[in-house]
Amino acid sequence: MSYVEIRKLTKRFDTTTVFEDIDLDVEQGRICVLVGPSGCGKTTLLRAVAGLARPDSGHIRIDGRDVTHLEAKHRGVGMVFQHYALFPNMTVEQNLSFGLEQKKLPRPEIAKKVAAVIALMGLEPRAKARPAALSGGQKQRVALARALVLEPKLLLLDEPLSALDAQIRKRLRDELKRLQQDVGFTAIFVTHDQEEAMMLGDTVAIMQQGRFAQIGAPAEIYNRPKSLAVANFIGDFNIIEPKAVERLFAIRPDHAWAIRPEAIDILKLPLPAGSKANGLAAEVTVTAVQVLGAMVRLYASAQDVTIKADMVNKPDAPRFHIGDKAEIHIAKSAIAEMKE
Amino acid sequence: MAERSRQDWFWIGLLAILQLLPIVAVFLNSLAVDWAGTILPDGYTFAHIAKITQDPRFTQAIINSLIVGFGSLVVTPLIVVPAILVAHCYFPTLDRVIAGLVILPYAVPSIVLALGLLRLYSGNHGIVLTGSPWVLIFGYMPLAAPLYYVPIKNNLRALRVTELFEAGRLLGASDALILWRVVLPSIRQGLIIGLVMNFTLAISDFVYANLLVGGHFPTLQIHMAVLNGGSGRQLSVLIATYFIVIFAATAIVVWATSRRTEA
Numbered sequence: 001m002s003y004v005e006i007r008k009l010t011k012r013f014d015t016t017t018v019f020e021d022i023d024l025d026v027e028q029g030r031i032c033v034l035v036g037p038s039g040c041g042k043t044t045l046l047r048a049v050a051g052l053a054r055p056d057s058g059h060i061r062i063d064g065r066d067v068t069h070l071e072a073k074h075r076g077v078g079m080v081f082q083h084y085a086l087f088p089n090m091t092v093e094q095n096l097s098f099g100l101e102q103k104k105l106p107r108p109e110i111a112k113k114v115a116a117v118i119a120l121m122g123l124e125p126r127a128k129a130r131p132a133a134l135s136g137g138q139k140q141r142v143a144l145a146r147a148l149v150l151e152p153k154l155l156l157l158d159e160p161l162s163a164l165d166a167q168i169r170k171r172l173r174d175e176l177k178r179l180q181q182d183v184g185f186t187a188i189f190v191t192h193d194q195e196e197a198m199m200l201g202d203t204v205a206i207m208q209q210g211r212f213a214q215i216g217a218p219a220e221i222y223n224r225p226k227s228l229a230v231a232n233f234i235g236d237f238n239i240i241e242p243k244a245v246e247r248l249f250a251i252r253p254d255h256a257w258a259i260r261p262e263a264i265d266i267l268k269l270p271l272p273a274g275s276k277a278n279g280l281a282a283e284v285t286v287t288a289v290q291v292l293g294a295m296v297r298l299y300a301s302a303q304d305v306t307i308k309a310d311m312v313n314k315p316d317a318p319r320f321h322i323g324d325k326a327e328i329h330i331a332k333s334a335i336a337e338m339k340e
Numbered sequence: 341m342a343e344r345s346r347q348d349w350f351w352i353g354l355l356a357i358l359q360l361l362p363i364v365a366v367f368l369n370s371l372a373v374d375w376a377g378t379i380l381p382d383g384y385t386f387a388h389i390a391k392i393t394q395d396p397r398f399t400q401a402i403i404n405s406l407i408v409g410f411g412s413l414v415v416t417p418l419i420v421v422p423a424i425l426v427a428h429c430y431f432p433t434l435d436r437v438i439a440g441l442v443i444l445p446y447a448v449p450s451i452v453l454a455l456g457l458l459r460l461y462s463g464n465h466g467i468v469l470t471g472s473p474w475v476l477i478f479g480y481m482p483l484a485a486p487l488y489y490v491p492i493k494n495n496l497r498a499l500r501v502t503e504l505f506e507a508g509r510l511l512g513a514s515d516a517l518i519l520w521r522v523v524l525p526s527i528r529q530g531l532i533i534g535l536v537m538n539f540t541l542a543i544s545d546f547v548y549a550n551l552l553v554g555g556h557f558p559t560l561q562i563h564m565a566v567l568n569g570g571s572g573r574q575l576s577v578l579i580a581t582y583f584i585v586i587f588a589a590t591a592i593v594v595w596a597t598s599r600r601t602e603a
Contacts, residue, residue, distance in 0.1 A: 052506050073512040083500055085507035089525040098521075102512035150511070 001064065003028035003186055004049075004154055009058030011044055018044045019210035022058070026154075026203070031180055031187045033201030035194055037233070041210040042190045043158055049188060050156050051075050063153050073102075075154075078147030082159040084139045086131040092118070092142050093127050099150045117149040120179075137168040144176070148183065155187040161196065173199060194234055198222060206230050223260065224336045231258040231338065238264070238308055239338070247303035248282045256338045263334035264309040266298055268318050269325040279331040286324040300326060363583060370576035388573040398578070401563035402585065404473065405543050408559060409589060411477040412542040413535060416484045421531065424489055425519065428496050429505065439493075442486040453482075454551040471556040479552055480542050487537040491530035499526055528598070535593045540586060560585070 002025035011018045019041040026032040034042040047053035049060055051072030060068045067075045087095050093114055100110040118127050121141045131139055140160055147155055161169045177200055180187065191197055197204050198218040205215040213233075214226045225231040231239060237258040246252045267275070269283070284300035284307065291297075295310045298320055307328060311317060320326065344352075370388055372381035392398050427435040445453055457479045461469040469475040501523065508518035524531075546561040554562065564578045 050506075050510060052509070072506075072509045077510065079507070079510050081503050081507060083503060085500060085503040087504065087507075087522045088499065089522060098508075098513070099511035102517075146507075146511070 001061075002026060003063060004032075004188070005059070005061040006045075006049070007059045007061075009045070009048060009060065010056045011041070011048055011053065012056050017210060019207075022210075022212065024205060024212070024215070026186060026188060028063075028186050029184045030202040031189055031200055032203045032205060033189045033191060033197040034205050034207055035191050035197035035201075035233075036207035036213075038192055040207045042207045045207070046079075046156050046158055046188060046190050049154070050077055050079050052079075076152055077154045077156055078150055078152030079156040079158065080140070080143045080147050080160045082163055084131070084143045084163075086139060086142055086146070088131050091128050091130055092123060092134075095131070095142060096146050096149050099146065103150075113149055117145045120148075120183075121145045135168075136164045137172055140164065140172060141175075144179075148185070153186070155185050157187060157189045159190055159192070162191070162193070169196075176200065206233060208233070223263075223334075225258055226336075226339070228256065228258070228338045231336070236261060236308070237336075240305065240307075244303070244305040248305055249280045251280075253337065258336040258338055259330060259334055261297065261308040261310040262295070263331065264307065265329040266300065266309045266311060266320070267327050267329065268320070269327055271327060279329060279334075281327055281329050283325065283327050286320045286322055286326055289320050289322065296320075298326075300328065366576050366579050366583070369573060370580045372573065388571070388577050392574050392577045397558065397563060397566075401558050401560045402581065404557055405560040405585070406589075407473050408476045408480075408549075408557075409539050409543040411473060412480045412484065413539055413593070415477050416481045416538055417488065417531070417535065419481065420485050420488045421492065421534075424492050425496075425523065425527075428493070429501050429519075429523070438489070442482075442489045445482040446486070450547045451551070454479075454548055457548075457552060471553060473553070473557055475552050476542070476545075476549060476557070476559075479548055480538070480545070483545075483548075484534075484538040484541055487541065488531070488534035491533040492527050493530075495527040495530040496523075499523065532594055532598070536590050539589050539593060543586060543589070544582070 004024070004026035006022060006024040009022045010020045022045065024032070024045075034045065036042050044053055048055045051067070051070060051074075055068065058068070059066060062075065062077070087098065090098065096114045096117060097110050100113060105113075118124055121144065123138070123141060123145065126134060126138055126142075131142070134142065140163075143160070144157075161172055164172065173196060189197075189200055191200075198221075201218055203215060204218050204221050206213045206221065208229055214221055214230045221230065222234060225234055225237070228239065231237040237260060240248070240257045240259065242253050242256060245257055266284075282302055284302040286298055286300050287306065288299040289296065290299075291313065292310075294313055296313045296317070298309045298311065300307050300309060309328060368381055369375060371384045371386070373383035373385045375381040423438070427438050448456075457475065458470060461467055461475050461478070463470075469478060504522055505515055505518055508522065509515070513521075543559075544561065546565060549557075549559050549562055550565070553559075558566070560578065560582055564575060564582070567575050567578060
């Protein structure tokens with residue numbers, strides 16, 4: 001039995017179904033990331049787990065206890081909101097003490113716990129500041145600290161980084177990952193950013209139109225999307241229709257192929273003596289070259305099919321120019337067949 | 341911020357003087373022996389002040405005004421502020437109705453409102469308040485509602501109330517506690533503005549006081565109107581007193597409110 005178990009959960013607003021018969025498992029000490037386009041139901045699912053939205057049917061179990069019909073405050077969950085939801089009239093310390101005061105802990109114990117989490121989050125210099133005096137990144141750190149200080153069984157994060165600018169977001173993301181490894185909390189993290197999902201998630205659940213399109217480890221989802229919808233969402237795949245595959249490689253598959261640009265080897269013609277394709281090969285003409293920094297993106301076409309291929313931008317890597325003849329090699333393991 | 345130039349100070353000073361001039365003039369006039377044809381009075385005396393303060397009607401008018409002023413301050417926010425909060429937090433649709441309702445008293449001519457209040461409070465509906473300060477205290481309530489509504493709504497709009505409630509619930513607090521410990525302190529500024537304006541309204545109103553209670557409960561404003569035909573010096577004493585009462589009361593309200601919420 002998993003630490004967090006969601007079974008057959010359904011939520012409707014009036015006539016629209018937000019999600020239906022959803023199942024999800026989260027193991028203890030792991031981060032499960034719910035990722036999907038806006039309006040796919042991920043936030044509502046999170047709110048149902050938090051006890052802020054009432055599901056129409058189904059069950060939610062946390063640590064073996066059925067919490068489906070419990071009030072939010074009795075579920076032992078902590079939540080971090082997109083816009084922090086810090087109490088504006090209280091200092092950082094007071095914000096952090098608030099939840100402990102509700103638990104009627106003795107004052108010295110509250111002070112000890114608050115001091116510990118303030119140290120953990122590196123908030124000592126701002127302990128007496130009010131939220132209005134904090135930067136966005138600091139506010140979100142306080143929000144996280146406020147949830148963590150209660151030692152929740154499950155931490156819920158609702159797009160906690162999306163209101164921050166790119167640099168802070170990256171730093172906070174790294175911090176969050178490290179913190180999770182140090183403290184070992186269990187979390188469900190909602191985001192619409194697939195890069196964030198890949199980086200933070202032990203499990204990534206891709207949600208589309210109220211159901212899970214795929215649940216798996218980041219690497220698995222990245223390399224082997226189960227459907228076109230997933231491949232398109234994760235982004236940047238070469239999606240090759242069966243007919244195009246036939247023109248290129250003289251094989252007729254039943255379904256379209258999805259291949260990541262970096263999984264395609266591109267080699268200048270003529271090939272050095274003795275080199276042999278590992279998998280499929282096709283001859284192409286380079287039509288565009290873009291230097292993206294660490295990577296070089298090549299567009300190559302053959303038989304009216306355009307293929308994106310990425311190569312690492314090493315100093316001694318061969319340089320391609322528009323019009324160059326080349327050969328692409330694709331390992332069989334790099335091909336994900338789009339069965340859905 | 342750029343430093344103010346000499347010219348800026350000149351204009352600010354000029355405006356301040358222009359604003360203060362009538363008040364200073366009223367104060368001087370209340371102390372003047374005679375004032376005609378000169379820039380400053382010919383001499384100063386406390387005779388007018390002595391005369392007016394010996395008049396029992398004057399002291400009674402001040403007491404009456406303070407009863408209405410502070411009575412309104414106690415009753416109005418107790419009813420209006422919770423209504424604003426509850427509508428904002430729980431009934432957004434109702435909130436739109438309230439936004440329209442609060443300006444209604446200002447859209448209706450005073451005489452219509454006054455007659456309406458008279459009918460309402462003269463026993464037709466089992467409530468008899470006419471002739472007592474209560475009719476003013478309750479009569480000012482709809483007039484004071486927008487004075488609370490606008491600044492408090494401004495404060496509330498800056499808060500994400502729904503999220504604060506949710507965050508609080510997850511931390512184990514009841515909604516009432518969140519209202520008391522988070523929302524109320526956050527609307528403090530709006531509340532102070534509302535209280536000050538409510539008091540000023542209650543103490544400086546003549547129209548409703550005259551129509552609703554008149555001589556039964558003469559307030560400072562009614563007493564001023566009575567004296568208007570008489571000595572200009574004595575009227576100046578009254579107006580000066582009125583200013584002092586307003587300043588003092590405003591100071592007390594601001595001081596009391598900021599202290600209460602800090603504790």
